[in-house]
Amino acid sequence: MRELTVLYDPQCGLCRRAQAWLMSKPKYLEVVFVPASSDEARSRYPQLNHALTLNDLTVISDQGAVYQGPKAWLMCLWALREYREWALRLSSPELLPTAKRVISTISQNRYQLEGLGSVVLRGAR
């Protein structure tokens, strides 16, 4: 695996900030960002259910492996040099259910969390 494509929701401020943060971090592999359900996304992945990508963050590998929701978030962490260890830790059988629950909650409330997220991510930068 040499490249990950991230289909993100360009309507959500939290996602745009998360995207900027991801872009600024050193990575193990190439990460490409494509707005979900855009023309570019549709031409790249003609067989994908694009309606689903607007609900959940979607990550697709260069071999076509699709990761959605919490798995996609973990794949993003896994791509980062500083956070791969965390991705592996969070996806252990003990922590994965909790990680999934937290990520789903954040994801479902992403429009409401926008203000809070901007504060948090600005601090993290």
Added chain:
Amino acid sequence: MNVVIASYVFYLGISIALTVWVARTLHKNGRVFLVDVFHGNESLADSVNHLLVVGFYLINLGYVSLALKLGYDVKNAQEGIEALSSKVGMVLVVLGGMHFFNLYIFSRMRRRASLIDAPPPVVPDGYTSVRGHSHA
């Protein structure tokens, strides 16, 4: 030669011998770890190994010479041996601490190096065809 001077001589002899022994052990057995960390690059592993051992010698011999002064009077052989024992004991504890610190560094380097080859943490939800891929 009075008791204090004799205990200093023994102290230096024992401490330096111990330092050399631990450093050589570290040098000999740390190499395997480092070769693994640097993915078989033996010259880089040898270089880092040597640099680590130099640092190990500097810190330990520095501590040995700083801790030489007894600071109180020793009147007979019994007190001399007691003083020597506590000094050498401190050197041993410092050497032990340094040794475990080195082991920690080795294992940390090894763990970090193994992350590069770590497989994806989760299984994909499915597969889709990829078209117009710029990254052939």
